Amino acid sequence: MSATPVVPRPGSAESPAAPAAGLLGVPPRARPGWRVFPARVGAMCVVELQKLRHDRTELYTRAVQPALWLLIFGETFTRLHVIPTGGIPYLDYLAPGIIAQSAMFIAIFYGIMIIWERDSGVLPKLLVTPTPHSALVAGKAFAAGVKSVIQAVVVILIAAVLGVAMTWNPLRLLGVVVVVVLGSAFFSCLSMSIAGIVLTRDRLMGIGQAITMPLFFASNALYPVALMPGWLQAVSKVNPLSYQVDALRGLLLGTPSHLWLDFGVLILAALAGIAAASSLMGRLAR
Amino acid sequence: MTDRTGTDTADALSCTGLAYSFGGARAVDGVDLTVAPGEVFGLLGPNGAGKTTAIRAITTLLPVPAGMVQVFGLDVARERMAVRRLLGYVPQQLSADANLTGRENVELFARVYDVPRRERAPRIVQALEAVGLGDAADRMAGTYSGGMVRRLELAQALVSAPRLLILDEPTIGLDPIARTSVWDRLTEVRAATGMTVLVTTHYMDEADQYCDRLALMHRGRVRALGTPGRLKAELADRRARSGEADGPAPTLEDVFRHFAGSGLTDEQAGGEFRDVRNTRRTASRVG
Ligand SMILES: Nc1ncnc2c1ncn2[C@@H]1O[C@H](COP(=O)(O)OP(=O)(O)OP(=O)(O)O)[C@@H](O)[C@H]1O
Ligand SMILES: [Mg+2]
Numbered sequence: 001m002s003a004t005p006v007v008p009r010p011g012s013a014e015s016p017a018a019p020a021a022g023l024l025g026v027p028p029r030a031r032p033g034w035r036v037f038p039a040r041v042g043a044m045c046v047v048e049l050q051k052l053r054h055d056r057t058e059l060y061t062r063a064v065q066p067a068l069w070l071l072i073f074g075e076t077f078t079r080l081h082v083i084p085t086g087g088i089p090y091l092d093y094l095a096p097g098i099i100a101q102s103a104m105f106i107a108i109f110y111g112i113m114i115i116w117e118r119d120s121g122v123l124p125k126l127l128v129t130p131t132p133h134s135a136l137v138a139g140k141a142f143a144a145g146v147k148s149v150i151q152a153v154v155v156i157l158i159a160a161v162l163g164v165a166m167t168w169n170p171l172r173l174l175g176v177v178v179v180v181v182l183g184s185a186f187f188s189c190l191s192m193s194i195a196g197i198v199l200t201r202d203r204l205m206g207i208g209q210a211i212t213m214p215l216f217f218a219s220n221a222l223y224p225v226a227l228m229p230g231w232l233q234a235v236s237k238v239n240p241l242s243y244q245v246d247a248l249r250g251l252l253l254g255t256p257s258h259l260w261l262d263f264g265v266l267i268l269a270a271l272a273g274i275a276a277a278s279s280l281m282g283r284l285a286r
Numbered sequence: 287m288t289d290r291t292g293t294d295t296a297d298a299l300s301c302t303g304l305a306y307s308f309g310g311a312r313a314v315d316g317v318d319l320t321v322a323p324g325e326v327f328g329l330l331g332p333n334g335a336g337k338t339t340a341i342r343a344i345t346t347l348l349p350v351p352a353g354m355v356q357v358f359g360l361d362v363a364r365e366r367m368a369v370r371r372l373l374g375y376v377p378q379q380l381s382a383d384a385n386l387t388g389r390e391n392v393e394l395f396a397r398v399y400d401v402p403r404r405e406r407a408p409r410i411v412q413a414l415e416a417v418g419l420g421d422a423a424d425r426m427a428g429t430y431s432g433g434m435v436r437r438l439e440l441a442q443a444l445v446s447a448p449r450l451l452i453l454d455e456p457t458i459g460l461d462p463i464a465r466t467s468v469w470d471r472l473t474e475v476r477a478a479t480g481m482t483v484l485v486t487t488h489y490m491d492e493a494d495q496y497c498d499r500l501a502l503m504h505r506g507r508v509r510a511l512g513t514p515g516r517l518k519a520e521l522a523d524r525r526a527r528s529g530e531a532d533g534p535a536p537t538l539e540d541v542f543r544h545f546a547g548s549g550l551t552d553e554q555a556g557g558e559f560r561d562v563r564n565t566r567r568t569a570s571r572v573g
Contacts, residue, residue: 021478023409024416027447028401030371036400043397051385054426121381125442128345128375129398130367285347 030130037135044139045146052150059154066102066155070095070162073222083223086255095159095166096248097221099176100183100241102155103148104215107184108208110144111191115201118284133281137192138274144188145181152180156252166252175251175259182266183244189273196280221245240269296359298323298450298482299344304354305506306336306343313339315506321450321484321499323358326476328493329486331503332546337486338378340503341454344484345375357450371399374448374481376439378455384428388419391427392441399446413445414438417471433464437471444475453485457492465489469496490538500538502545509545517541 031039052059074091077083085093117123126136160166167173191208198204216222218232219241225233236242243262250257299321306314314336321327329337342348344355346366355362357369382391392410401409414423417437422430427438436456443451456472457465469492476483487493493500494514502510502517510517521536521544536544 021447021475022412023405024412024444024447024475025479027371027449028396028399028405028409031400039400040398043394046397047383047386047390047394050387050390054385054387119379121377121379122383124342124345124347124377125375125381125439126398127347128370128373129395129446130370130400131398132367282349286349 036130036132037138040131040135041139041142044136044143048143048146052147059150062102062106062151063154063158065105066098067158069098069101070155070159070164074098074162083227085224088253088255089164091159091162092164092166092253093249094222095155095164096252097219097245098159099152099155099180099248100219100244101216101221102151103180103184103244104187104241105212106148106151107144107187108191108212110140110188111193111195111204111208112201114140114192114284115195115199115204119201123284127281127285132278134274134278137189137277137281138185140192141185141188141270141274141277142181145184148180148184149177152176167254172251176248179244179247179251179262179266182263182270183240185270186240186266186273189270189277192277193273193280196277196283199283215239215241219245240266243269297321297356298325298358299327299484300356301340301344302354304340304343304350306339306348306350308339312506314343317501317503317506317508319501319508319511321482323449323482324480325498326483326485326496328497328500329484329503330488330490330493330500330542331486332542335503335546336506337503338454339506341452341484341486345373345452346370371446372449374443374446374451376436376443376451376453376456378458380432380435380439380459382427382430382435382438382442384426386427387424388414388427388430388434388438388441389423391438392445395442396445401445409445413441416444416475417441418467431464433460433467436460436464436468440468440471447479448481450482450484453483455486455488457487457489465492472496490542494538502542504546510541514538 030036070091074094077094078090081090083090083093114123117126127133131139156166191204194207195204198207214235218228218235219239220236221241225236225242228236243265246257247259247262247266249255250259250262297320299319301317301319304314304317305312317336317340319327329340331337339348343350344357344362346362346369350363352361352363357372360369360372362369382388383394386394389410392413393406396406396410396413411420411423414420417440419434419437419441422434427435430438440453440456443453451472453472457468460468472483473496475481485497497514499513500511500517501508510520512520518536518538518541521541525533525536
């Protein structure tokens with residue numbers, strides 16, 4: 001070693017930090033590479049929970065719409081008996097679809113949020129920390145998942161109050177949590193990817209509204225795919241929301257479903273979403 | 287364990303021909319400068335001079351080719367993550383998260399810089415106390431005044447003990463007392479840690495009082511470089527030579543106007559540029 005450095009070097013335990021500086025004179029040691037990713041995801045989820053703890057109004061206001069869907073649409077069509085549900089009350093059939101819908105609406109909002117964070121300087125600041133783009137995106141995606149799960153609990157409780165007969169088997173409920181997290185991860189990444197392409201909030205709001213409704217209606221959330229015209233069935237086949245709803249129905253109601261296929265599609269969709277949104281994150285940094 | 291940074295004698299920051307264009311517009315057009323370890327270096331220049339763009343290139347936000355920017359000997363293009371671990375960054379906008387408390391705002395940055403769990407709480411407290419926010423730590427950042435938000439952002443940047451702190455107009459929009467408060471806190475932490483500071487400002491009094499050296503940018507280029515004293519002395523010299531002696535000694539604002547003044551035609555700009563090269567040579571001799 002040639003000269004004594006004026007400032008402590010990162011990661012050197014014997015660094016001559018001035019005692020006056022305390023910990024602020026000692027840079028934290030980097031985590032080993034493989035632990036960076038889960039650590040960042042954890043950090044983003046913690047922030048999400050902290051925000052929810054400070055302000056729960058969004059949780060309540062966002063519960064209004066699913067409640068109305070179940071109460072008005074669900075109760076009415078339960079009496080009409082026009083949609084073939086395989087023998088279960090339509091309200092029961094609808095509940096998993098509404099859980100998926102409310103989770104999707106939350107997730108779609110993340111694109112708008114990331115543009116807001118970009119304009120306000122919050123995102124640039126995070127992008128200057130040792131956080132790879134993929135870890136940041138995955139962090140946001142799982143944060144969306146955390147929020148959606150909490151929202152899903154609210155919707156499940158509303159559905160239970162309305163008399164929907166759902167499982168209370170903890171293993172199946174765990175499956176529900178995983179499905180909701182994966183679906184939200186995909187839709188938040190879809191929204192963040194579009195954000196990375198259009199870059200302005202106004203354009204994203206327009207596109208967000210233009211895609212959420214079709215995604216919802218071109219899925220099995222409200223009615224069986226078999227009822228749809230051919231072209232809509234094709235859209236539904238590539239719509240991850242359909243797989244999410246199918247899995248939720250299977251898990252919550254015990255109706256026939258394709259759980260392995262559903263999980264497979266949702267995992268692939270989430271991974272593809274994270275990859276796409278990460279590769280577009282550079283545009284948001286600029 | 288090998289030292290991740292280059293040699294001990296490396297400059298805190300060195301830019302070589304740093305250039306960046308937005309589409310066709312050259313926002314930064316060949317900036318050469320070095321910042322010595324422990325220095326407070328001020329980047330001055332009129333609106334649109336390219337200060338923020340230069341800073342965003344240095345902080346890895348803008349993609350620049352290898353060889354243009356080095357931080358403590360590490361190339362910004364090649365070793366992004368290692369460079370980021372050395373940096374603290376406060377952007378031009380007020381950017382604390384209004385929906386979190388002050389403490390939680392700092393906590394996020396402690397987490398993303400891998401501060402170990404048991405060290406987290408004390409480190410966050412030290413960062414908040416260093417900027418005088420110990421008592422307001424558990425209030426929502428949305429209730430903070432502009433000056434408090436700026437100090438909170440300083441705490442966010444300080445919690446990872448950066449070696450190079452980069453502040454883009456840290457006192458923009460603050461009242462004189464809040465401005466002094468930001469600078470006083472900064473000076474204290476710097477004295478304790480010996481970190482290097484790169485700062486932009488439009489307040490000439492701040493530049494004069496707190497910066498060791500200054501670079502004056504205009505239209506993407508460095509037009510003058512040196513200590514505040516030297517920049518003023520050189521303008522005095524130049525005035526004396528051109529016969530407009532007896533006025534009051536030039537202030538830093540006069541220097542700013544001289545190099546960035548409005549009626550600057552391209553022809554004159556060419557002339558200025560020669561002057562700048564002279565200045566830069568003197569500066570490096572002094573430096
Ligand atoms: N994202 C962008 N897209 C296009 N042009 C940009 C962008 N950001 C900056 N510019 C242009 O680049 C030039 C330099 O801008 P920059 O923000 O770096 O200036 P500045 O010195 O920081 O100014 P100020 O003192 O107002 O903050 C300006 O002409 C600006 O219009
Ligand atoms: Mg600027």
